[in-house]
Amino acid sequence: MHTPTSTRAAVGAVYKMPQEHYLNSTYGIRSWLLTTDHKRIALLYLLSVTFFFFVGGMFATIIRIHLMTPRGFLVTPETYNKLFTMHGVAMIFFFLIPSIPAVLGNFALPLMIGAKDLAFPKINLLSWYLYILGGCFVLYSFSTGGLDTGWTFYTPLSSVYSNSAVTPAVLGIFINGFSSILTGLNFVVTVHTMRAPGMTWFRLPLFVWAQYATSIIFILGTPVIAITLLLVGLERMFHLGFFNPALGGDPILFQHLFWFYSHPAVYIMILPAMGVISEIIPTFARKPIFGYSFIAGSSIAIAVIGFFVWAHHMFLTGESVYAALAFSFLSYLVAIPSAVKVFNWTSTLYKGSISWDTPMLYGLGFIGLFLIGGLTGLFLACLGLDIHIHDTYFVVAHFHYIMVGGAVMGYLGGIHFWWPKISGRLYPEYLARVSAIILFTGFNLTFFPQFLLGYLGMPRRYHSYPPEFQVLNVMSTAGASILALGYLLPMIYLVWSLKYGTVAGPNPWPATGLEWKTDSPPPTENFLVTPEVTWEPYDFETRPDLELDHIVAGKLPAPAHGDD
């Protein structure tokens, strides 16, 4: 049994940081703000999404503190409306949706397919600037009156009656939408045309398949919310009547148009995380993934079927029973490919050689929490049950299990998994494991009580509640404080590792992807020689070129002296 610290020390003893790499090849703020290097753009995104994570987290903190007492002691009801709205807008549009695609996707995708960069590097930079511009408009909205419509912007509250800063917010989200669209476009073209020789579709890492499926959703779904929010803005500015019943408009039309994007959007948030897990599990079970083509196909299936379930958010709007039946049935159908993934990950673990490194802890946490979140989604898709739990904390718990327990853990797992490649350094392993466990504990304490609250009838988006719900609410808030610690610790030790972490070398885990065959950190052009791929993905057993990496990482014994 090897101990992690000695492996790290061994690795550090073997490798030195490369002389020139993408971080030090050029200097100065202009070389960062005008970069077209996908790796630098990924880091620009890393900083910006982390900023918005703090913004959204700040709103969540105030909400949770306020909900410690039944009457709500901290803020007025109007302010409370603004808090949950801004929490949702910041987290969904400016953290969750860009996080894995724009940070990990941007960084790793070209490396994983053996390309020098994405197909359109300048458009990649434009994507980031659009994200920043959209973010500025939204921050302007937050600081000049806030937003109280819910992140769902239901009309006519958002388009007519709200007195909050709706127009700049919808403009900001509109602009941010084009950031997403261009990223999706870039990924699709890159995967089609820029794979290295020998990198056929079915040799692609599953993270790439996941990004591809996500990009399809970016491309087809985001334009619809763009036009919808544009119409809300126009309605508000010029008193038009698309969604205002008083002028002959239809608020339900808004809901259909909104959810047509926003349901696939949740698959934008989870598919990339599933892609990360599909990279982590085989690496830390040291076994090829079970059912590669089914996992690849299930990503596409989720993206496609996900476009046909949107009205399950509208079961209580008076839609026809037949429509509701169809949407409920399709919602059950879309769970099947997700289940296929969970079964395949579990089968990969079976009889694998398990390492408990931090990415694996996040990966295992993901599988369990996604299971709960996904299954409770089925509860909600059941028409009879939804009548009782719609608009309660049951829904809130469900989506936080998927978005936080799933997507955020996938994101953090990916950050830790690729950190050596990004920074050239290893993070402190023991502290990171402790942090992952703190996060997992805090998460469950925060959100499991919310399932109970919802089931018992506590409505969502209410600033106050009946006194009998207080214990569960206080539990949830307590959990949130532990969760916050779980988020803060990585921010501290990852930054610390930039200077003091052990040098990682090209392939510290070791993993089988192409990205691990180049230096850590990689040179600007990614590969000194264009790689040629002759092996199948996750081929731990027969890759001779990985043997040295396994020895250095302490996973294989070193050859006795005299064997050279």
Place this chain on the structure above:
Amino acid sequence: MHRTGELYGQFETLEQQKESAALGMWVFLATEVLFFGGLFMTYTLNRHYYGTAFGVGSNTLDLKLGGVNTVILILSSLTMAMSVWASHIGKRKATTAFLVATLILGTAFLGVKVIEYKQKFDHHLVPGHHFQIDYRAQHPAANDDPKEIEAEKEELSKAFAKDPDLNAHAQLYFSLYFGMTGLHALHMIVGAGMLVWLIRQSIIGRFTPTYNTPVEMIGLYWHFVDIVWIYLFPLLYLIDRHQ
């Protein structure tokens, strides 16, 4: 990424670069279909709900001007295709000439649109406080044909009988009219800007039989904007004109 000649550094070959550009443009056009699609969906549903008001609205649109614009755009697609062909066979002057023709036709289209929009403004058909569907019927201009005004008055009284909220619903029609044609016009303005850039690149001799990707890609975009109009024209101008 640096550029050697026309080849950008992230690509291995010009062929790969061209393939990427083409796929990228088609994917972008797919996003535009979904973008306009939301608006078209809204229009279609509202036409279904408020057929009377939308018919009245359609009637106020000038079929002659709309028809002229349709012909102009189709011609401009032809000249655009000709410029792509000319660049394929290395005819620099012809490429430039056809691009200029496309730009002139596009500008003519926008000019006609300005005339149409001005008409709407004069007749109080711009959504807002002053919107009044029967303004022209009540306040005919000196050079308006009296028979036409009579016919309009009759049509309006029948329409008001069928739909007491005609003014509000007609305003919805015009919101969509300006939204859809406005969005389309914006796309044409962007297209015109790109044509200006293309013309300059063509004049300095950038396009050869081996490299004419920008001409082709912008050509694709121009054809797409044309197709949007082909849908807009019947939807807004032609359906249910006379009920």
